[in-house]
Amino acid sequence: MSEERLITRNRSGRGSHSIPWLFVLAVVLLGTVFFVPTPYYVTRPGSAIELAPMIDVEGGKKDESGAFMLTTVRMGEANLAWYLYAQLSPNAELMKKELVVGSGESNEDFTRRELAVMDNSQKIAEAVAFRLAGYDVKIENQGVWVMGTIEGMPAKNVLQIGDVIVAVDGRPTREAKDLLQYLSTKKQGDQVEVTLIRDGREEKRTLTLAPLPDSKTPGLGIRPDNKQEIIVPKQVSISSQGIGGPSAGLMMTLEIYDQLNQEIDLTRGYKVAGTGTISPDGSVGRIGGINHKVVAADEAGADIFLAPDDAEGPVSNYQEALETAKRIGSRMRVVPVKTVDDALAFLKAQKPKSSYSE
Template structure:
């Protein structure tokens, strides 16, 4: 049988202990809502802060579709001097992509998640679009040089079609804003000689520039606006090699002056539309038959139409700009099938000749009947 022992604690003391315990319980119960509220506020702050932190992605979205036969920012885009031009009609639209999150800019998780649910946008890892460590200035220079080279090749393709001769040269495709040659050389300068010596290609002139002792100026002759200029061009040591801070490229000197101005739009993907536009203005009649035709694709000197990025966004931009037809590089067709905007007829083209045939057919019939679609060329 167990024992029962009386509590030796005095009654008054027991009452005091119970009261203290009750107060502690009450205080704890009162503290819980305050603690919970504090934790909620902290959690919300963390979520909000996290949603505003930059993430290593870029978002591609539809950019403007620009009629090369018209104006952009109150300036005529295509100007040809030195040859007879002809009035035209309709539109030949170069299409563009706007990229959020490039060098110098960042996107947030909220923007990325929203873009994932928008079929008109594309989310890509940043390094897939911009080389690691590339600055905003370097990106601008690269895009400007690519646009310049694209325009040169586009004009060459159009003139080849018209049997107009021209000369191959090495040119300054772009000048870095803070580079050694800034303020001395200009984009479009044709290289005549470096240090009194000539070279037959881009690499030859690179080697001549690289052979300049560190910190020394180099004598350089260029042809600018048809006139030769003798220049003293500064150099600087970059990664152990003398550099001017320019991009050299294969180019052409034409027997007529052709200027294509599209503001700060860069990159090579408008080459095909540039070629068609130059051809249109140098031939009688309206190549489009009055229709609104958009398109994209790089153009090689042999007339090959190359693949580009952002084809789905460009089709959306074309449709939003009231284009009726769209010329898409055959190499991009796998990305096109199933994503064609309603009301936009898409034709697959692999060469300038095919694009010219497609445009002529549309002008004559107002349809794409008999022309290859992306479904036709996709396995």
């Protein structure tokens, strides 16, 4: 008996000494899984958010029996855990970092750019909606919007995303083509004085032109867009809750127009989700991650999903959305739209949901 008890104590002792090593091993493994980065971002379904609480139009009405909903994608840097999750989940996918964040661009730059694009999308949505409602809208070019800077070029670490270039060497640059035309008269090594608006203040910077990576022509090294002032006759307040990107343009247009329109409830009692960029002429453009947005809309109980019927890729956003809806067994009706008029025509043709027998 004494020998047996001695053996038991020895075994117990060995086990107690092994516990700390198991704990250390577990901590190391968890640290590896959750803190070791990968060269990927992971994207997955976000949410479907009702727009009426987010948008207020002066003198507008909010008597929708249904709802217009924007849809989002969750995106973040993929640690090893998210990498493994994306390998197993049909509703998550990996994207190489360089396809999400530009060369030399920080996460802060990416966020700033996405919010700037969202702001521009809101203004265009206002313009399109007010024009549809019969109001006069003024659109004036304000300058060249800096939407990114190129690593190793003069603008890097001097200009910021969101800066608006209003003049170069005292010459107005109301749109990107004005900037490009003037710089085409210069040569590598020439210095130019850039006048810009940053956070509402005018500032000046002197930059030395360098050959652009692709064309080798002298330039600043920015990714430009046109900054426009859009003036509508009524006040519009949009609380986008930190959502970035241009893909809510179509749905914001529909919500603003519905608040301006006094004749018909465009929702017809349905939960109408969707996505797509909006252009000043009312055309609807392609977006990324539509498969995730379909899942988000379905989980939120949407009845209808409006999808861009574009020709920019081998497969249109509409076809992607339709395939995803079939894969997850969704009962949503997926509707192709090329313009905001297509969306309005479809919605106006629907019988109110209450007229259907459940």
